[in-house]
Amino acid sequence: MTPGEPIHAELIAVVVAVTDAQPRVLTLLDGSALPAGPLESGHRSLQAGLRHWVERHTGHRLGHIEQLYTFADPDRSRAGRSISICYLALANETRTPLGGRVSWQDWYRFFPWEDRRVAHTIIETIVKPGLSHWSAGNPERLTRAARLFGLDGEDWQEDRALARYELLYEAGLVREATRDGRPAHGEFVPGATLAADHRRILATAISRLRARIGYRPVVFELMAEQFTLLDLQRCIEALTGQTLHKANFRRLIESQTLLEDSGNFSSGSGRPAKLYRFRAEVLAERAEAGTRLPLARP
Amino acid sequence: MTPGEPIHAELIAVVVAVTDAQPRVLTLLDGSALPAGPLESGHRSLQAGLRHWVERHTGHRLGHIEQLYTFADPDRSRAGRSISICYLALANETRTPLGGRVSWQDWYRFFPWEDRRVAHTIIETIVKPGLSHWSAGNPERLTRAARLFGLDGEDWQEDRALARYELLYEAGLVREATRDGRPAHGEFVPGATLAADHRRILATAISRLRARIGYRPVVFELMAEQFTLLDLQRCIEALTGQTLHKANFRRLIESQTLLEDSGNFSSGSGRPAKLYRFRAEVLAERAEAGTRLPLARP
DNA sequence: ACAAAAGTGTTTCGACTACACCCATGG
DNA sequence: CCATGGGTGTAGTCGAAACACTTTTGT
Numbered sequence: 067m068t069p070g071e072p073i074h075a076e077l078i079a080v081v082v083a084v085t086d087a088q089p090r091v092l093t094l095l096d097g098s099a100l101p102a103g104p105l106e107s108g109h110r111s112l113q114a115g116l117r118h119w120v121e122r123h124t125g126h127r128l129g130h131i132e133q134l135y136t137f138a139d140p141d142r143s144r145a146g147r148s149i150s151i152c153y154l155a156l157a158n159e160t161r162t163p164l165g166g167r168v169s170w171q172d173w174y175r176f177f178p179w180e181d182r183r184v185a186h187t188i189i190e191t192i193v194k195p196g197l198s199h200w201s202a203g204n205p206e207r208l209t210r211a212a213r214l215f216g217l218d219g220e221d222w223q224e225d226r227a228l229a230r231y232e233l234l235y236e237a238g239l240v241r242e243a244t245r246d247g248r249p250a251h252g253e254f255v256p257g258a259t260l261a262a263d264h265r266r267i268l269a270t271a272i273s274r275l276r277a278r279i280g281y282r283p284v285v286f287e288l289m290a291e292q293f294t295l296l297d298l299q300r301c302i303e304a305l306t307g308q309t310l311h312k313a314n315f316r317r318l319i320e321s322q323t324l325l326e327d328s329g330n331f332s333s334g335s336g337r338p339a340k341l342y343r344f345r346a347e348v349l350a351e352r353a354e355a356g357t358r359l360p361l362a363r364p
Numbered sequence: 365m366t367p368g369e370p371i372h373a374e375l376i377a378v379v380v381a382v383t384d385a386q387p388r389v390l391t392l393l394d395g396s397a398l399p400a401g402p403l404e405s406g407h408r409s410l411q412a413g414l415r416h417w418v419e420r421h422t423g424h425r426l427g428h429i430e431q432l433y434t435f436a437d438p439d440r441s442r443a444g445r446s447i448s449i450c451y452l453a454l455a456n457e458t459r460t461p462l463g464g465r466v467s468w469q470d471w472y473r474f475f476p477w478e479d480r481r482v483a484h485t486i487i488e489t490i491v492k493p494g495l496s497h498w499s500a501g502n503p504e505r506l507t508r509a510a511r512l513f514g515l516d517g518e519d520w521q522e523d524r525a526l527a528r529y530e531l532l533y534e535a536g537l538v539r540e541a542t543r544d545g546r547p548a549h550g551e552f553v554p555g556a557t558l559a560a561d562h563r564r565i566l567a568t569a570i571s572r573l574r575a576r577i578g579y580r581p582v583v584f585e586l587m588a589e590q591f592t593l594l595d596l597q598r599c600i601e602a603l604t605g606q607t608l609h610k611a612n613f614r615r616l617i618e619s620q621t622l623l624e625d626s627g628n629f630s631s632g633s634g635r636p637a638k639l640y641r642f643r644a645e646v647l648a649e650r651a652e653a654g655t656r657l658p659l660a661r662p
Numbered sequence: 663a664c665a666a667a668a669g670t671g672t673t674t675c676g677a678c679t680a681c682a683c684c685c686a687t688g689g
Numbered sequence: 690c691c692a693t694g695g696g697t698g699t700a701g702t703c704g705a706a707a708c709a710c711t712t713t714t715g716t
Contacts, residue, residue, distance in 0.1 A: 073371045073403075075436075075447060105371075105436065105445065112436050136434040136449050138373075138403065138410050147403065149373060149447065151434050209645075296694070314679070316696075336694030337686040347507075594667075612706065614669075619704095634667030635713040 074148040075105040077116050078264070080134065080271040081126070083159030083170065084288045087300040090159060090170040091268060092124065097171045099261035100268065105151070116153050124168050129156045129287030134270050137263070154271045156287035173272065174307070175258050176265055179215075180227050180272065181307045188256060189215055193239070196252035200237040211237075224306045225277040231269040240265075276306050283324055286344040292328050294339040295319060324348055372446040373403040375414050376562070378432065378569040379424070381457030381468065382586045385598040388457060388468040389566060390422065395469045397559035398566065403449070414451050422466050427454045427585030432568050435561070452569045454585035471570065472605070473556050474563055477513075478525050478570065479605045486554060487513055491537070494550035498535035509535075522604045523575040529567040538563075574604050581622055584642040592630050592637040593617060 079101050081092035092101060103119050105112075113131050120128055134152040159170060174181040179188045193215060201207035214230050216222035234240045238250040241259050259265055278284045285301055295316050303310055319325060326345045331338040377399050379390035390399060401417050403410075411429050418426055432450040457468060472479040477486045491513060499505035512528050514520035532538045536548040539557050557563055576582050583599055593614050601608055617623060624643045629636040 073373055075371055075373075075445075112434075133433060135431060136410075138449065147373075149449075151436065151447075294695085311679075312694090313681095313696080318678090333687095334694090335688065335692080337688095337696085339695055592668090609706070610667095611669080611708090616705085631714090632667090633715060634665080635669085635715090637668055 076102050076148070076150050077105055077112070077119065078102045078150050078152045078267060079116060079120055079155055080152065080268055081120060081124070081128070081155045081157050082173070082271065082275065082288070083157045084301045084304050085159045085170075087304050089173045089304045091173045091271075092120075092126075092157075092168050093171050093260075095167060095169050097169060097175075097258070100264045101168055102150070112151060113153075116155070120155065126157050129158070130284055131155045132274075134267065134274060137267075152267050152270070154274060156284065158288060158290065173268065176260065176268060177227065177231070177272065178257050179230070179255065180224075182222065182224075183303060183307060183309050192253055192255050193234070196239045196255065197233070197237055200239075200251040222308075224308055225273050225280070227276065228266075228269045228273040231266060235266070242266075279305060283344070283348055286348070289344075292330060292341040292343050294332050294341060296339065298342075374400050374446070374448050375403055375410070375417065376400045376448050376450045376565060377414060377418055377453055378450065378566055379418060379422075379426070379453045379455050380471070380569065380573065380586070381455045382599045382602050383457045383468075385602050387471045387602045389471045389569075390418075390424075390455075390466050391469050391558075393465060393467050395467060395473075395556070398562045399466055400448070410449060411451075414453070418453065424455050427456070428582055429453045430572075432565065432572060435565075450565050450568070452572060454582065456586060456588065471566065474558065474566060475525065475529070475570065476555050477528070477553065478522075480520065480522075481601060481605060481607055490551055490553050491532070494537045494553065495531070495535055498537075498549040520606075522606055523571050523578070525574065526564075526567045526571040529564060533564070540564075577603060581642070587642075590626050590628060590639040590641050592639060594637065596640075 079092070081101070083090050083092075093099060094101065101120070101123065103123075105115070112133070117128050117131060120126065132154050134154045136149060136151045138147060138149045178186065179193060194217060197207075197211040197215070201211055211233060212218045213220050214226055214233055231240070234255055235243045235248075238244060238248045239252060239255045240257070241254055242263070242265060244250055260268065275284070279302060285298065285305075288301055288305075289298065296312075298319065299310055299312065299315050324344060325342040328341045328343050330341040332341055377390070379399070381388050381390075391397060392399065399418070399421065401421075403413070410431070415426050415429060418424060430452050432452045434447060434449045436445060436447045476484065477491060492515060495505075495509040495513070499509055509531060510516045511518050512524055512531055529538070532553055533541045533546075536542060536546045537550060537553045538555070539552055540561070540563060542548055558566065573582070577600060583596065583603075586599055586603075587596065594610075596617065597608055597610065597613050622642060623640040626639045626641050628639040630639055
């Protein structure tokens with residue numbers, strides 16, 4: 067079947083958690099790469115293998131796991147062909163402490179332009195000029211850039227994070243591009259890099275997760291057992307990088323049958339809020355309608 | 365990195381076309397399995413390799429290609445571990461003739477219950493009793509079955525084809541289940557089988573494609589260069605297995621900027637219809653808003 | 663004339679938005 | 690008291706869904 071060339075196969079995990087209204091991703095201790103491991107035998111499925119492997123190396127129990135993508139391009143390997151099967155996994159950061167070989171990193175450290183909750187000027191001052199230079203005289207490139215980065219009144223689609231990263235790569239505006247031998251077209255866009263194509267894999271995970279939120283209640287994997295509506299809102303805002311409309315968000319959530327009242331109340335600054343939990347049926351069946359998002363006006 | 369065990373890697377392709385308002389899938393000549401081939405070296409990417417391989421073996425030019433899923437469960441292999449990387453590809457059946465080693469099969473031959481354009485009794489007379497028997501006394505199973513198969517007034521979600529197949533498998537109502545050693549719970553549900561887990565892979569493809577249609581214009585890969593609005597409607601109906609509301613469908617399509625008038629008209633029975641084509645920009649950028657579907661009343 | 667399909671008008675209904683406002687607690 | 694966050698009411702807008710109806714061809 068396969069030719070004589072050797073085949074390497076590895077698993078790469080993008081493990082995501084949200085704490086303090088900030089999405090985090092699990093990396094090696096120095097934050098330079100995603101955790102990866104060999105494809106082990108003896109597990110019923112890849113999922114099970116991955117779950118076991120991550121839990122053993124991090125002391126974390128994982129929630130939802132889904133396959134992201136399989137890369138098998140020859141230029142990824144040192145010799146022969148190397149296959150990387152990538153997974154997205156959701157965890158609750160606070161639940162358990164970490165082992166010593168990995169750490170949590172704010173995912174916007176790698177994609178500052180994806181966080182639109184805070185006003186920043188990256189897109190205006192760096193991305194836009196860089197892309198302009200790259201598209202010089204090419205209207206196709208220009209409209210593509212405008213659409214992806216919401217430039218000429220186009221609106222921002224949060225789930226196109228991967229396409230945005232790929233555009234920056236193509237335009238030579240991220241370090242990985244020149245590392246791979248592409249010409250630069252301006253100042254590099256700020257943002258930490260990762261080993262090999264791990265930043266691209268992380269962008270894939272972000273896109274996937276942001277798209278999922280829109281039509282499936284995946285968030286609960288990331289929440290504590292009980293939470294206020296604002297906690298939930300902050301969590302979704304963290305993932306999508308967008309601010310939501312509070313009043314409408316509450317109504318939207320309450321109109322769905324996702325949550326149930328726990329009877330408890332939160333303490334802290336401001337009026338105490340009801341604490342909710344996800345309904346048991348939703349936890350069992352993740353197949354429900356989903357969570358529409360009421361954006362706040364810019 | 366990898367342990368000493370040998371690793372097999374293969375590509376499996378689900379190639380889809382629509383002709384005569386019927387979706388078809390490419391199989392081996394006898395319709396018993398999906399086309400599969402070794403992972404060849406010398407291509408820039410898996411996509412490119414797959415495209416080349418399919419085009420060489422079938423004489424077909426492929427349109428859109430996307431990765432579906434990677435299976436690497438040990439029980440799939442004869443010895444060691446076997447990795448199957450599955451792709452979904454869209455083609456235009458009529459464009460070129462086939463080579464001698466493959467054939468087109470109506471995909472509803474494998475999933476008769478997924479075609480809701482025609483009235484049939486499979487769900488009422490076979491699926492429902494079988495699932496009832498399987499869920500006996502287990503309310504969780506019962507609601508799950510009802511939700512997926514639209515049983516107690518629940519509505520039918522066409523993109524959950526994979527979940528439906530998996531439920532039937534779990535309940536022992538498809539042949540593959542007993543082949544794998546599961547107990548049966550009634551008469552088998554009609555529908556041709558495929559080798560190994562290829563039917564499951566096809567179900568994955570159907571789910572993915574049906575979900576895609578909802579928010580991205582992928583259909584154009586399956587259409588001739590020029591077509592009437594009814595042609596387009598029939599194509600989408602074929603894929604989703606649902607009937608659409610004609611008047612609203614037209615308005616919906618026309619309100620988006622997907623199509624342009626070709627100036628030509630169709631002939632045939634009935635009043636001639638304008639022939640449209642997809643706008644060039646849409647062909648270049650498949651990133652648009654997407655196609656909402658106005659269902660017809662049952 | 664009739665069948666078959668193209669195409670248009672209009673009304674209803676519900677969802678999403680935005681804005682305004684009141685409530686409860688801690689400091 | 691005021692800052693912070695919880696929580697409610699409501700009017701406007703937009704798009705989806707349903708129904709009815711006219712138009713143009715082939716037989």
